[in-house]
Amino acid sequence: MRSRYGHVYEPEGGWASDSPEVDTGFSYADLEAGVGDIASFSRGDSVTGTVLGFEPNGALIDIGVKSSAYCALAECALDKPVRPEDVLELGAQYEFLIVSREDENGQQMLSRRKILTVKAWDAVTEMMASDAAVEGTVAAVNRGGAIVNVEGLRAFLPGSHYLPGQNPPEELVGQPLKVKFLDVDRENNRLVVSHRKAMVDQTINNLAVGSVLAGIVTAVKPYGAFIDLGGMSGLLHISQISCDHIGDVGSVLPLGTPIKCMVISQDKSKGRVALSTKTLEAEPGDMIKNQAKVFEEAEATAAKYQERLEAERKAREEAAQDVIFGLESVFTDSPDEPAKDVEDLPLEN
Template sequence: MLAKSSSSSLQQRRRCSSVTRATRVTPLAAATTPRAPVSSDFRIKNAPSIEERKGYAGYDAVGFTYEDFEDALLEHDGRLMFDIGSFVTGSVASLDSRGAYIDIGAKALAFCPTEELSSTRVGRASDVLQLGMLREFQVVREDRHDNVLIVSLKAAEAKIAWKRIRQMAAEDVTVMGKVSDANRGGVIVNVEGVQGFVPSSHLSVSLSAINNGDTLPLKFLETDEIRQRLVLSNRRAKVEKAITFKVGDVVVGTIASVKPYGAFVDIGGVNGLLHISQLSHERIANINSVISVGQQVKVMVLSQDQQRGRVSLSTKKLEPTPGDMVNNPQLVFEKAEMMAEAFKQRVAAAEAAARAEEAKLASEIAGQALGEESLAAGASEEKAEASEE
């Protein structure tokens, strides 16, 4: 019975193939050869039905028709041409509670969720965008569930912001950053829409004195767009602002904190280090017995490192007599300018002596070279005279 059924099916397929070959018309023949009208009652004997022909072609197995394929192309048209990570310009078509629908020139609108509108928290899309507004977005992913491209205004703006940050870092300009959070290691700030970090060691004031929402002047320490790493220094910016200080200047400061190795002195918004070795000529066993937090002192600027944002200070150089900072600090305060002037004069004299020594050495070297040239010239002349004789 099975063999008979298979044989019958094979014969039916052969008849179908024969009919198809017999009725196939080439495009050229169809264009050049007139055909008689076909009656609506015309039927090919034993021709398979449409459903049978679909079965031969495998439609039942695939479950996907040419009409379905065309619908799929229409559905995906305009989305596949945009690569993930590419930038597109689009206008805001509509806004809702979840985000914004963006017309990017495709047949389907793209979607920008609320969390992709800004690096800061946004309550509603209308807080950032308005209908008809033209902006640049970055394609970040494809939502296959809703069949829509997801774009990000935040990512596009971050790309532009990083470009500005690289330019400003190359020019070493001072920027303003808004504090958004703090931890034991430092504070998190927002600079040009990019999140950055300021270590505690690069703050010009104590961490406890900084609050969320504060604005700090900052200098760039590290900019790495690939690793999304932005590190800044508040101290460097403050030191640059206080660039009027010169080595040998005497400034009035307040002890901000005391450590075993020295004290940090606030000298007009900048914390300078008064190392314990620069406190007095006399050996100090306990620094707290000499100075305390809140105490006002006069200090002399020893050095300034703009790159590292550090200022070194000294009261040792201001002592009229070695040990006065321990035994009579008020005398040091009163005589500070006089002692600093004497220090500057000694430094100037030492520098002048060094320059004179360098000039003397250069003159001796030049004289020695001239003498050697004269000897060489004399030897050449004697040799020439000898050859003439």
């Protein structure tokens, strides 16, 4: 030190080694023991830290070591916030990942984003396994489809999995969207979702015989038309289009025609739905003569149709009860005659 600085500092009274009578009360053993009490973390360790303060580009975190650690703004959340205080609360505790060794000042860099990313992938993996529908937010739209934020992760929504014959419109950006998972690949950071699949399952679960649904004709066959009901396809058989005879389905329901139809049967397990517009005709042949009227009055006509079915059901039940009561009267005692056993009844030749 003398050769470098020209002098050497000596405390007043000299060092303890030179003056045995001076007792500082603190030894190297005490220093070593004190240092041993301070926690030490390595890169890759997970720690719980307390937010000490905020800086423009990050936050200071107390993780129990000699110097406060630092969490950069981009590492504070899954999506980079504008300010650290938008996602972290002063004095609150959070879980962080150590992402660097100590620098010359003894400070280590932390990441909360990496912790949240692992949890988000665990969540979407579980959701796909359970075939759960989740609500995401549309972040961007392009010709191939859309980018949807799901559980903080960016997922791709192919255009073909939005709605049949439609690409996600620009107006969808920032809006919530129900989706289901098609592919969850953590290793390749690949996440693919489907709005169409979520809508199909939701429609099937809420479907009931007698419901009136809006759809679009997506295919025309000699035996009928296939109707897209918001992602789910239903069959409108040629015999269920109108009470009047139809020879050519395409002449009555061209491809792309908007339509309303009634559900007359369904098989949820197989995703099959049978439809009818004949039941929505106020007058036989309206589907051929005046489709606009049929679709405009569809709900009202369907309600009357259901009322008629209910009346017919009650009439059948009453008729069945009359038959039962008639049979019972044969075996019931008459007030003017003694009771008869079954063996006493006359036999028909």
